[in-house]
Amino acid sequence: xxxxxxGLFLFLSILLFVFLGQLGYLFATQSVTQEAKEKKQLxxxxxxxxxxxxxxxxxxxxHRSMSDYFSLFKEGPFLREYFVSSYLYAPSTQYFTARSxxx
Amino acid sequence: MLLxxxxxxxxxxxxxxxxxxxxxxxxxVRIVLFYNADESTSLQYKLQKEGYLASTIIKFxxxxxIPLFLFFVFTLDSLSNLITGAMCAAGVVxxxxxxxxxxxxxxxxxxxxxFWLMLHYRESKREVPRYTKEKYIFFLLLFILFMxxxxxxxxxxxxxxxxxxxxxxxxxxxxxxxxxxxxxFHINTPLLxxxxxxxxxxxxxxxxxxxxxxxxxxxxxxxxSALLSLIAFFGTYIYELPTHHCPFCFLQKEYYxxxxxxxxxxxxxxxYGVASTFTxxxxxxxxxxxxALIYMFIVSAYVLSYYFKTGVWL
Amino acid sequence: MRNRINFYLxxxxxxxxxxxxxxxxxxxxxxxxxxxxxxxxxxxxxSIKHELAQSVDALPEITVQKLQGGKHTNIPSSxxxxxxxxxxxxxxxxxxxxxxxxxxxxVPFVLVGVDPFEEQYKKSLxxxxxxxxxxxxxxxxxxxxxxxxxxxxxxEESFNFIKSDGSLYTLPIAGVFTETIELESNDMIILxxxxxxxxxxxxxDMATDIVVKVANPEEIAMVxxxxxxxxxxxxxxxxxxxxISYANIIDYKSGVFLSLFIVSLFTFFMIIYDKLSGLSxxxxxxxxxxxxxxxxxxxxxKEKFYEAxxxxxxxxxxxxxxxxxxxxxxxxPLLRNIFEGYSVLRSSFHLPFVxxxxxxxxLFFLSIPLYVAASIIPSWRVATxxxxxxxx
Numbered sequence: 069x070x071x072x073x074x075g076l077f078l079f080l081s082i083l084l085f086v087f088l089g090q091l092g093y094l095f096a097t098q099s100v101t102q103e104a105k106e107k108k109q110l111x112x113x114x115x116x117x118x119x120x121x122x123x124x125x126x127x128x129x130x131h132r133s134m135s136d137y138f139s140l141f142k143e144g145p146f147l148r149e150y151f152v153s154s155y156l157y158a159p160s161t162q163y164f165t166a167r168s169x170x171x
Numbered sequence: 172m173l174l175x176x177x178x179x180x181x182x183x184x185x186x187x188x189x190x191x192x193x194x195x196x197x198x199x200v201r202i203v204l205f206y207n208a209d210e211s212t213s214l215q216y217k218l219q220k221e222g223y224l225a226s227t228i229i230k231f232x233x234x235x236x237i238p239l240f241l242f243f244v245f246t247l248d249s250l251s252n253l254i255t256g257a258m259c260a261a262g263v264v265x266x267x268x269x270x271x272x273x274x275x276x277x278x279x280x281x282x283x284x285x286f287w288l289m290l291h292y293r294e295s296k297r298e299v300p301r302y303t304k305e306k307y308i309f310f311l312l313l314f315i316l317f318m319x320x321x322x323x324x325x326x327x328x329x330x331x332x333x334x335x336x337x338x339x340x341x342x343x344x345x346x347x348x349x350x351x352x353x354x355x356f357h358i359n360t361p362l363l364x365x366x367x368x369x370x371x372x373x374x375x376x377x378x379x380x381x382x383x384x385x386x387x388x389x390x391x392x393x394x395x396s397a398l399l400s401l402i403a404f405f406g407t408y409i410y411e412l413p414t415h416h417c418p419f420c421f422l423q424k425e426y427y428x429x430x431x432x433x434x435x436x437x438x439x440x441x442x443y444g445v446a447s448t449f450t451x452x453x454x455x456x457x458x459x460x461x462x463a464l465i466y467m468f469i470v471s472a473y474v475l476s477y478y479f480k481t482g483v484w485l
Numbered sequence: 486m487r488n489r490i491n492f493y494l495x496x497x498x499x500x501x502x503x504x505x506x507x508x509x510x511x512x513x514x515x516x517x518x519x520x521x522x523x524x525x526x527x528x529x530x531x532s533i534k535h536e537l538a539q540s541v542d543a544l545p546e547i548t549v550q551k552l553q554g555g556k557h558t559n560i561p562s563s564x565x566x567x568x569x570x571x572x573x574x575x576x577x578x579x580x581x582x583x584x585x586x587x588x589x590x591x592v593p594f595v596l597v598g599v600d601p602f603e604e605q606y607k608k609s610l611x612x613x614x615x616x617x618x619x620x621x622x623x624x625x626x627x628x629x630x631x632x633x634x635x636x637x638x639x640x641e642e643s644f645n646f647i648k649s650d651g652s653l654y655t656l657p658i659a660g661v662f663t664e665t666i667e668l669e670s671n672d673m674i675i676l677x678x679x680x681x682x683x684x685x686x687x688x689x690d691m692a693t694d695i696v697v698k699v700a701n702p703e704e705i706a707m708v709x710x711x712x713x714x715x716x717x718x719x720x721x722x723x724x725x726x727x728x729i730s731y732a733n734i735i736d737y738k739s740g741v742f743l744s745l746f747i748v749s750l751f752t753f754f755m756i757i758y759d760k761l762s763g764l765s766x767x768x769x770x771x772x773x774x775x776x777x778x779x780x781x782x783x784x785x786x787k788e789k790f791y792e793a794x795x796x797x798x799x800x801x802x803x804x805x806x807x808x809x810x811x812x813x814x815x816x817x818p819l820l821r822n823i824f825e826g827y828s829v830l831r832s833s834f835h836l837p838f839v840x841x842x843x844x845x846x847x848l849f850f851l852s853i854p855l856y857v858a859a860s861i862i863p864s865w866r867v868a869t870x871x872x873x874x875x876x877x
Contacts, residue, residue, distance in 0.1 A: 118541075126593070130584070132730075246843075
């Protein structure tokens with residue numbers, strides 16, 4: 069093993085260390101604790117409303133999983149989906165078909 | 172279902188495999204048609220070079236196929252959360268007509284690819300290659316099977332519908348249902364267990380006798396009896412539920428992913444066992460026996476530990 | 486079959502990469518960038534999915550909404566009694582909630598009416614509200630984002646809602662929800678049902694929708710179909726449908742993203758193929774010398790494979806590491822705009838970290854096979870060159 073090899077192997081192991089270290093650090097500090105989970109559940113059971121407050125520009129996006137593809141027609145019959153986030157948040161295709169609760 | 176990211180990734184890798192396998196296929200056809208070890212023309216020289224490319228491609232596909240198979244099972248498991256009624260991969264496999272065939276085909280292809288590489292490895296060790304043509308004829312068959320697998324996989328993912336009810340493993344593998352699997356539960360358990368352990372003893376015996384043909388046969392039988400006894404008997408001890416006979420649920424987190432370990436042991440053991448017909452090395456049989464014994468030890472440990480914990484048999 | 490890693494060959498591959506610094510750097514950078522972009526998106530998606538999954542147990546089993554001409558309208562509270570008479574229903578609650586558009590800031594808030602704050606209620610509320618001041622008069626609890634907007638417009642203590650008749654309705658701010666539940670509560674205002682009805686100008690015998698609790702999960706489907714029979718004009722949302730919608734929310738659209746992204750993956754494939762095919766005279770000579778020294782074709786192929794594996798492994802590590810840093814420590818600047826859209830009210834995007842091996846495996850299969858495949862044919866070309874031809 070000469071100098072370059074040692075350097076390159078060192079570089080590789082540093083990379084691996086950074087990767088694993090970051091995974092470990094994030095896992096230890098940023099994952100959801102039991103306490104936080106309880107708080108979240110407490111809040112959700114208080115409001116009993118689904119969805120996260122990430123995209124908040126219109127009601128059919130704010131509670132996307134409770135709206136359907138036709139909700140946006142409330143805004144006007146010719147309106148297409150023009151919000152960036154409505155591209156990302158799909159509504160469920162489930163409940164305006166009655167199939168989901170027919171066994 | 173095609174637009175699910177995991178499914179897309181699998182399809183993307185499959186497309187890649189398809190393109191490269193096609194190259195290997197064309198090269199193999201040329202080799203099969205024109206290869207002649209006795210001539211020394213520039214064509215023969217070229218063919219020899221192309222042989223390297225074909226075998227590299229096959230190696231590439233096989234090396235990625237193993238982790239991709241695990242990822243496939245994992246994806247099926249995670250899809251089960253999305254599909255109404257499915258609780259584990261069994262429901263997703265059963266959701267379409269293709270599921271069961273695809274699974275069998277995938278496992279078969281994995282074995283065949285591994286055997287091909289084994290053959291190739293032994294050939295390249297030889298001073299003068301003897302079975303070059305045969306090797307590539309074998310690959311042509313393998314290619315057809317592989318193409319069927321790729322096509323069926325696409326069809327299966329295309330056919331899965333999210334809002335259709337499917338059966339969960341509880342009904343698929345119950346002894347009351349009329350499926351062909353349920354006939355399995357009519358074989359009585361002591362017989363099945365007897366077969367399983369007797370097979371283990373046979374493996375040991377043929378290993379001592381150093382008879383590799385009988386060993387390979389016993390190894391193949393061991394695979395079958397192990398799978399059957401796993402579904403009918405050992406599975407219930409892993410789940411600690413007398414009625415649950417699912418061969419997929421123990422791949423899940425609740426059972427510490429033990430299924431991956433069990434299946435990996437079983438597959439490698441059978442592979443080495445069957446592959447020992449090709450070689451006269453003792454190593455293959457040793458590995459096969461070792462993995463089989465570890466497998467037997469683990470499944471038996473589940474039963475015994477249950478008995479020690481609760482004092483009753485299921 | 487026993488392919489052991491040959492460390493001398495590995496060392497050789499490392500040096501070979503090192504000798505062609507600019508080429509290695511170029512390919513490595515492109516691959517790293519590709520992996521970074523993909524992993525950042527998938528990390529955000531898997532975190533949002535995880536966050537949603539955390540709270541799904543706390544949701545009611547069935548939500549009943551009245552539709553009129555395809556639009557959601559208020560439902561009479563008397564429907565609760567009809568629903569309660571169905572067997573299997575544990576509880577049915579008429580909800581009052583809706584959106585309030587704060588014109589000055591251009592922000593819609595979500596107003597949720599709850600039953601009058603009772604003693605035991607307040608105890609549990611204290612866990613999720615910072616500096617909660619208990620008082621007997623009408624008051625509201627607000628999310629952090631709402632509070633920021635209020636402060637910007639100098640409503641530090643209370644806020645004046647404009648009712649439908651133009652008069653003002655003032656509510657004091659009793660507390661702000663803690664940071665932990667920011668993703669859920671950022672744009673929420675919780676107030677009493679009475680206040681909510683006042684602001685929305687809703688009759689006392691009407692409700693926005695009805696939530697139904699069913700104790701036995703096996704009975705949910707049956708109860709849902711019975712409710713549908715009783716109210717043919719209702720939209721009935723079961724918890725299972727919500728769960729599937731949650732999973733769909735991100736999966737479906739990141740699938741669309743990915744299918745568009747495949748174009749760039751193939752472009753990448755072409756670039757790599759092209760780049761690896763162009764051999765310098767230096768490289769040609771190197772291979773020639775190796776072959777003259779007696780290296781077999783397989784060995785050279787193996788060495789080239791080591792090079793590809795090393796390079797893609799390093800790119801994977803760097804790409805994923807940078808993406809982790811970008812998403813969870815920098816909170817995904819720029820990329821979060823895709824998720825937040827035109828929202829005026831922005832959360833701080835503190836996503837919870839999930840150690841999700843499936844995402845890591847997904848990234849692996851989307852990047853590494855592609856690169857290794859692109860390098861197969863160029864490597865083979867190199868390896869099968871004739872020693873005398875090259876060195877001549």
